[in-house]
Amino acid sequence: MPHPNPTQFKARLNSFMTSPIDVNDQPWEVSISSGAIGTSGAILNSEEVIEQGYNSETVALFRVHHVICDGVSLSAVVKDISDEADQLDGMMNDEVEKYKQHAKNVGPLHRLFGLVMYYVFGSIFALTLQLWNMLTSTNPFDEFTNDTKDMENNRSVAWKYLATIDDAKFLTKCISKNTKLNDLFVALLGSALERQYKDLKAKSDSSKMSRCPPSVNVVVPVSLRLYPWEAIGNKIGCFVTTIPFNPQKKRTNSLSRLHQISKTLSRIKHTPAPLISWLVTALISKLGLESIAKDAIIHWNGRPIKMLCAFLPLPPKVPIGILATSYDGKLILSVEADPRVVPDADRFLDYMLEEYEAIKDEISRKGGAADE
Secondary structure, eight states: OOOOOHHHHHHHHHHHHHSOOOTTTOSEEEEEEEEETTSSSOOTTHHHHHHTTOOEEEEEEEEEOTTTOOHHHHHHHHHHTSTTHHHHHHHHHHHHHHHHHHHHTSOHHHHHHHHHIIIIIHHHHHHHHHHHHHHHOOOGGGGGSOOOSSOTTOOEEEEEEEEEHHHHHHHHHHHOTTOOHHHHHHHHHHHHHHHHHHHHHHHSSOOOOTTOOSEEEEEEEEEOOOOTTOOOOOOEEEEEEEEEOOTTSSOOOHHHHHHHHHHHHHHHHTSSHHHHHHHHHHHHOOOOOOOOOOOSOOEETTEEOOOOOOOOOOOTTOOEEEEEEEETTEEEEEEEEOTTTOSOHHHHHHHHHHHHHHHHHHHHHTTSOOOO
């Protein structure tokens, strides 16, 4: 296949994400092309790669039907076909053993009390909250997707570096010991959604925001706990949570937003809501493939993989999908969106990056730590 330029590469991504897979032929598809470094725009730091002595790149696009595996299991495929597969297996097994040993140190009475509180009272709270979110859910971007043009078969896509993993984790710990990376990502997304809505309103015929809801629902994935008798796997659950949405306000304090979102996510994460979602999907599919997060460069046939990036297929009525991928010690944000809602995906990710810098600045002005 001919090697694409940046515009052609995004068009190829668009086709990969919107055209159906013919499962009667094969439930997966791969596209490989090679050319000069930086030609496709796939590698964000192509200048650094050139300085390292490389002059050619190979871009591999891969998609698979969900009947084969999900996105988490797909990381196991990447691991298994890499040159470092055995080394990564050893690292993963060491981490599993550490977690199992930690779990064994929990006392039986403490474990029993925790299970009762978690599964009985937590389930009641989780199901009630999820039902309420379903009944009261609103999408402020619906008014922009009423266009009858055939836009559902198009996607607006982009990918950008956010920060190193260490920097992002340090930032969350400056805020609170309980603040997680997921909380940070949701806060960045919340800010970007408000700014995107304001942009769309400014370009629409109706500039009033009377129909704008005070909150929006987001679906957040979470890795489920690992018990001593379990191997690490693709037990990824999710939950729906409500985050504040106030595009009418000129400027929202970034730290206050992150604090509020962190507390909201913490409450629901301490219920079985993610586990319930996983059990429901487990009834549909039983796949127990191993997975591992990547913290260093891996190789295929002796050639370094300089960029790993994934995109989230959008279900109906969901206009924006965001993924945060960790690779080589860096966090990469990628967005796939309905172009009626996000016509410029690069700008949308810039909004998230600007919010990240705003949080860093506010922490710096507070002397390197935020209030608990």
